[in-house]
Amino acid sequence: MSLVDDTATPAPEKPRHRPARIPRTPMPERDAAKRAKDFEEVTLGYTEEMARAEASRCLQCKNPTCIEGCPVNIDIKSFIGEMINGDYHAAVAVLKERNALPAVCGRVCPQEEQCEAQCVLAKKGESVAIGRLERWLGDFDLACELEGRCVPVVGEDTGKRVAVVGSGPAGLACAGELRRFGHAVTIFESLHATGGVLTYGIPEFRLPKHIVQAEVGLLEEMGVEIVCDVVVGATYTIDELMAEEGFDAVFVGNGAGLPMFMGIPGENLNGVYSANEFLTRANLMRAYDFPKVDTPIWRGRKVAVVGGGNVAMDAARTAKRLGAEEVFLVYRRTADEMPARKEEVHHAQEEGVEFKMLCSPVEVLGKDGWVTGIVANTMELGEPDASGRRAPVCVMGADFTIDCDTVIMALGTRANPLLPKTTPDMELSKRGYIVADENGATSKPGVYAGGDIVTGSATVILAMGAGKRAARAMDEWLMGTAR
Amino acid sequence: MFPIVHARQLSDAVFEMGVHAPAIAKKAKAGQFLMLRIDEDGERIPLTFSDWSAEEGWIRFIFMRVGKTTHKLSNLGVGDSLADVVGPLGVPTHVEDMGRVVVVGGGVGTAVAYPVARAMCAAGAEVTVIVGARNADLVILEDEFRALPLKELIVTTDDGSAGRKDLVTAPLKELCEAGAVDHAMAIGPVIMMKFCAATTREYKVPTVVSLNPIMVDGTGMCGACRCTVDGETKFGCVDGPDFDGHAVDFEELMSRQRVYSDDERLADAEYDRECRCHS
Numbered sequence A: 001m002s003l004v005d006d007t008a009t010p011a012p013e014k015p016r017h018r019p020a021r022i023p024r025t026p027m028p029e030r031d032a033a034k035r036a037k038d039f040e041e042v043t044l045g046y047t048e049e050m051a052r053a054e055a056s057r058c059l060q061c062k063n064p065t066c067i068e069g070c071p072v073n074i075d076i077k078s079f080i081g082e083m084i085n086g087d088y089h090a091a092v093a094v095l096k097e098r099n100a101l102p103a104v105c106g107r108v109c110p111q112e113e114q115c116e117a118q119c120v121l122a123k124k125g126e127s128v129a130i131g132r133l134e135r136w137l138g139d140f141d142l143a144c145e146l147e148g149r150c151v152p153v154v155g156e157d158t159g160k161r162v163a164v165v166g167s168g169p170a171g172l173a174c175a176g177e178l179r180r181f182g183h184a185v186t187i188f189e190s191l192h193a194t195g196g197v198l199t200y201g202i203p204e205f206r207l208p209k210h211i212v213q214a215e216v217g218l219l220e221e222m223g224v225e226i227v228c229d230v231v232v233g234a235t236y237t238i239d240e241l242m243a244e245e246g247f248d249a250v251f252v253g254n255g256a257g258l259p260m261f262m263g264i265p266g267e268n269l270n271g272v273y274s275a276n277e278f279l280t281r282a283n284l285m286r287a288y289d290f291p292k293v294d295t296p297i298w299r300g301r302k303v304a305v306v307g308g309g310n311v312a313m314d315a316a317r318t319a320k321r322l323g324a325e326e327v328f329l330v331y332r333r334t335a336d337e338m339p340a341r342k343e344e345v346h347h348a349q350e351e352g353v354e355f356k357m358l359c360s361p362v363e364v365l366g367k368d369g370w371v372t373g374i375v376a377n378t379m380e381l382g383e384p385d386a387s388g389r390r391a392p393v394c395v396m397g398a399d400f401t402i403d404c405d406t407v408i409m410a411l412g413t414r415a416n417p418l419l420p421k422t423t424p425d426m427e428l429s430k431r432g433y434i435v436a437d438e439n440g441a442t443s444k445p446g447v448y449a450g451g452d453i454v455t456g457s458a459t460v461i462l463a464m465g466a467g468k469r470a471a472r473a474m475d476e477w478l479m480g481t482a483r
Numbered sequence B: 001m002f003p004i005v006h007a008r009q010l011s012d013a014v015f016e017m018g019v020h021a022p023a024i025a026k027k028a029k030a031g032q033f034l035m036l037r038i039d040e041d042g043e044r045i046p047l048t049f050s051d052w053s054a055e056e057g058w059i060r061f062i063f064m065r066v067g068k069t070t071h072k073l074s075n076l077g078v079g080d081s082l083a084d085v086v087g088p089l090g091v092p093t094h095v096e097d098m099g100r101v102v103v104v105g106g107g108v109g110t111a112v113a114y115p116v117a118r119a120m121c122a123a124g125a126e127v128t129v130i131v132g133a134r135n136a137d138l139v140i141l142e143d144e145f146r147a148l149p150l151k152e153l154i155v156t157t158d159d160g161s162a163g164r165k166d167l168v169t170a171p172l173k174e175l176c177e178a179g180a181v182d183h184a185m186a187i188g189p190v191i192m193m194k195f196c197a198a199t200t201r202e203y204k205v206p207t208v209v210s211l212n213p214i215m216v217d218g219t220g221m222c223g224a225c226r227c228t229v230d231g232e233t234k235f236g237c238v239d240g241p242d243f244d245g246h247a248v249d250f251e252e253l254m255s256r257q258r259v260y261s262d263d264e265r266l267a268d269a270e271y272d273r274e275c276r277c278h279s
């Protein structure tokens, strides 16, 4: 089955759909006590029956609001409509028209704040489980033999060459789209493996790596060339790519990978990790298999994770799986203000991660160079801040100590200056992110950017959307009036 | 894959290796390093360039067999390949005619000192090199240094089996005392760099050291390589590896280098057993 441009048009008249009045189909999950001991996937995915039942709940609204909730405007009504008709291949084609990585997004997108929040049923009770249907279709597609898979059609060769920096969601989406336009595409990735955060950050138990690799494999099938072990800004500069290596345009999707620390005493003690280092060792380097593999990881017995986002949840749940007896999540606001997805918070609690809310570390304690605990301030919630969340304020004289042998800082990340430093004529924001217009064009002609490096840490789907939009703008720029 | 094009044992535990990597060779500068991974199960380790040829497309590094990865590496030779080689990483050593320069190399750090000394000579500086090792067998690259237009090459060994029976700090102190040093650079074991910096501090001779913290990615992504310099946290891989020796917290660096020493011993012992089983 191939993806042609007319797949987005609605299917011919079918008998009127009568939505099923059944409750939202729950997601089958592995037992919390068992799954917290290994790295296998937590959620099992719908069966075909479950997927059909869930799809049948969709009202097939005349004016579907869910689509506006999707950052890349997937035609949700149509793909669910195709599922109701039992034409899964057609459903996948609709999905892939907007989203090249449905098996990934179906697992990691915050649908509860996006499409599902806008579902008409959400106002009356429970929305259609759009994300789970997306995942089911993504997995259906991946399970097909290659000839059965929905491989986008590659356009006629344009003779133009584009370099894509970074193989995270932004780079992958951009590369796929550029190939569809017929441009030759080479992805340069600094690590030894592709996928960006999907590979080094998000753990196996939430997003199995074979899924990411299968999606990357599809791009290779489309003729995208992938070169790992190239740090753009070190091995080649952007100018060298364009002047010496023969690329006509460059897309920069290098993410925002520089970890932040708190700047408190004791932060460089042994046993203090950035979440990035901890997750990279565990995921990318598979340190959980040490000494079968060569990368070690310090397996703490009492682990404190500082932060309240998805990254903090991933680090806490990974620590648990590495054998920690106790894992604390230390967050300066309350569980309600946590930026992490509700589902992740819930899974972490089920697996025994203990939440220590309203406290903020002021010092890491140590002995002989190793962590022994943290001193934290008690906080309370004050007036709402710029983000609209109530700002935590320190309660004087109420600090206390948490005993632990490992501290993981999951405080967010910033832009890495390595690439911009060697591209002085590309405009940056005050905080070091690349300045790009809504189509990804930077101040440097022929150079486009998208994903976390433009927006700061955001989401997989936003990064993909940016990559895809930039590809369209790059195509126009490359082809000029030729199209 | 990166084919190994050169392999030479320099002493009992020290090896030199060359890899075909034209893109990296074209950009390499003195003081920069690469990250390598031997195979799919391998860890990523940093190694500083000891030499390179942009024309012939190769890079070289020198390593000591200390743990499983360097042990595995020492068992490879021409015809084998490395899964991954990335670079050149880190800020190059600042090279200009700084007048009378002393470059101190200790142990395998001598391998890093060589391209630095060569670049300093080329920039017109008057260069003295002090090479230190435990014994004569561990003195490396002596011929290479002798081929450079140095002012002087001073070799020291702990047991006197080659050159002076002294620590590198002894000749360094004499040169400082004589007022014959405008700039010093020390590359070697942390303890040596610490004492070199302590020696030159007295004479207010600016001293650069090349740090070797534990790294994972080598591009600023993880913070494994955190060092404290002048009371501030720096990332060794992107802010360094060169830092002001008078501002580095060497104690912290030594402590941080030991995080995985138990793991490393375990892994190497297992690897050793495996090797024995196979042979």
Ligand SMILES: Cc1cc2nc3c(=O)[nH]c(=O)nc-3n(C[C@H](O)[C@H](O)[C@H](O)COP(=O)(O)OP(=O)(O)OC[C@H]3O[C@@H](n4cnc5c(N)ncnc54)[C@H](O)[C@@H]3O)c2cc1C
Pocket: A108, A109, A110, A165, A166, A167, A168, A169, A170, A171, A188, A189, A190, A191, A194, A195, A196, A197, A198, A201, A202, A230, A231, A232, A233, A253, A254, A255, A256, A257, A279, A310, A311, A314, A416, A418, A419, A450, A451, A452, A453, A457, A458, A459, A460, A461, A463
């Ligand atoms: C632990 C964790 C959990 C997350 N969970 C979720 C989630 O559940 N849902 C969600 O929507 N989002 C989640 N996010 C956020 C999401 O992963 C990111 O927003 C998204 O991956 C950004 O995509 P990107 O392509 O911009 O960058 P990245 O995914 O960061 O990819 C950038 C790639 O570029 C490479 N690179 C960097 N510099 C260079 C260079 N100089 N040369 C060559 N290559 C380079 C990097 O190695 C990397 O592979 C999570 C993030 C983390 C860290």
Ligand code: FES
Pocket: B214, B215, B216, B217, B218, B219, B220, B221, B222, B223, B224, B225, B226, B235, B236, B237, B238
């Ligand atoms: S090695 Fe990861 S940031 Fe330096």
